[in-house]
Amino acid sequence: MPDVRRPASQAIDPTSNMVTVRVSWEDLSQDFLIHDSFLCKSSDFFAAALRGEWRESTERVVPLPAVLPEHFKLYYNWIYTGKIYSAPDGHIEKALKFESGTLFKKEMSSLIQCWILGHRLLDIRFTDTVMDTLILVGEDYPGYIDLKDDLKAIYTETMPRSSLRCFVTEYIVHCCKDKTLTETYGDVSLPEDFLKDLLSGLIEFRPYRIRPAPSMPRWRDDPCEFHEHTREGKPCWTTT
Numbered sequence: 001m002p003d004v005r006r007p008a009s010q011a012i013d014p015t016s017n018m019v020t021v022r023v024s025w026e027d028l029s030q031d032f033l034i035h036d037s038f039l040c041k042s043s044d045f046f047a048a049a050l051r052g053e054w055r056e057s058t059e060r061v062v063p064l065p066a067v068l069p070e071h072f073k074l075y076y077n078w079i080y081t082g083k084i085y086s087a088p089d090g091h092i093e094k095a096l097k098f099e100s101g102t103l104f105k106k107e108m109s110s111l112i113q114c115w116i117l118g119h120r121l122l123d124i125r126f127t128d129t130v131m132d133t134l135i136l137v138g139e140d141y142p143g144y145i146d147l148k149d150d151l152k153a154i155y156t157e158t159m160p161r162s163s164l165r166c167f168v169t170e171y172i173v174h175c176c177k178d179k180t181l182t183e184t185y186g187d188v189s190l191p192e193d194f195l196k197d198l199l200s201g202l203i204e205f206r207p208y209r210i211r212p213a214p215s216m217p218r219w220r221d222d223p224c225e226f227h228e229h230t231r232e233g234k235p236c237w238t239t240t
C-alpha cells in the first residue's frame, strides 16, 4: 500500500500570503503566483527577498530575470508536489528509448538549467532532487547523451568542484565511448576548466596498468557524493 502519510507541519497553509514571481528571459515574461510560506521555507533567496522592508516584500512581486519560464515551471511544480515533471511522455516504454535520444538530451539540458536555477535560489533540497533526476535520466538512457552544448552554462554559472561539474565529468568519463569522447570533447574551444576536470576524471576513473580503477560511477554507491547538502552539513532530502 503506498505511503501517503506526511508530517502535518508540511501541509500547505491556505492562509499563507501569495507572492508573484516575475520570471523573464529576454522578451519573454511570465508571472507565477505562489504561497510565500512554501517559497521562504525552501529557498534562502526568496526568504531574503521577502524579508523586512525590501521593495519585493512590500510590493509582493519578486523579479527573476534571465530564467526561462519553462525552467521555473519545473521549480513551481516541485514546490507543490515534490516531483520533477521533466520526462517526455512514454519515457517508461523501453522501445521508445533508442528513438528518443533528442528527447533525453532536451530533458538533460533542462535539468542542468534547473540545477543552476536551484543553486541561484539557494535551494539545496531542489538542487539535490534535480541531481537525482539527472542521475536517473543518465542511467535510463541506454546510449550516451552528448552534454557538449551545456558545458558553457555549467562552467560559467557554477563554482569549481560543484556537484554539477563533478556529475557531468563523471558521466562523460564512465558513459562516453572512446571514439565519441575524442570526437566530442577533444575540442580546445571548450571551457578550460572543463578540459582539466575531464583529464583528472580520466586519470582517476579509467583503468590503467598499475592498478584497477573504479569501474562504476560513484552515484551507484552513494548519490550523496553529488549532493550539495553534504557541503552545507544539512540532511539529505531523501531522509527528511
Ligand SMILES: [Zn+2]
Pocket (backbone or CB within 6 Å): 128, 223, 224, 227, 229, 235, 236, 237, 238
Ligand atoms: Zn544526499
